Amino acid sequence: MKLLVFAIIALGLPALELAGIYQIWQIIGAWTLAWLALAILAGLVVLRIERAELLPRLMYSAFEGRTPLAVLWESGRRILAGVLLIVPGAISDVVALVLLIWPSPPRPRGPRAANDDFIEGEFRRED
Template identity: 35%
Template sequence: MPLFRFLLLLLPLFELASLILLGQRVGVGATLLWVLGTGLLGLVLIQRQGWSMLQQLQIRMAENRSPFAVLKTGMWWLLAGVLLMIPGLITDTLAIPCLVLALVSRGKPAPGEPGGPTVWKQGNTTIIEGEWRDGEEPRAPRDQRIERD
């Protein structure tokens, strides 16, 4: 934990150094434009995706559906927006994978939804169906299988 705190303290210094190097390379005006542009983009992402996520969550909860997919996608959008709002090149670079993950997970169904993994309960155990292919193994005897209710 102390290492994480130390890295958090170093992040603004590295961000400042990266902005100074960018300013020397492309000029002060372009660097300021970059910082303002990414900050506004982050603000727009948080604002639009936040309201959209809240509306989708309300719809899913009203329909008694799982909010997992909306929360996962919304989390990536929010994290990307926050990283873009922090001035610096390192956090902007870290925002790119978050944007990619938000776009990739955007249309995927959550467990228990049509098209997603099947979910059922066996006693106190929740089972989420998945696929495993390591080789063809014989099916378990009937008395050892977990059957759907």
């Protein structure tokens, strides 16, 4: 049963993408080729930028003492969006744009203590 569902999705999505491209071709004509080429170029740019920024962002989050999972989640979302932009079709492009404009959780600003368990101060013993 799972194999049948996977087969339907694996064959149905490309068929939907081709039908979408055909419908768009009927509306805007040869500009469809320009749209597909620009989408592929945008996907390559997204992947190149993400490849260059992933390691510095991971190091910065470790330096701040935060968990790198949020950085990995955002990076994975952008990588998936880049791959979906490379795949030709309107459905994959819309999903990629949603992944790219999805808001990221706000990051805390300002300096943070290295360890919040300690309070700095002076100690003096009085007998």
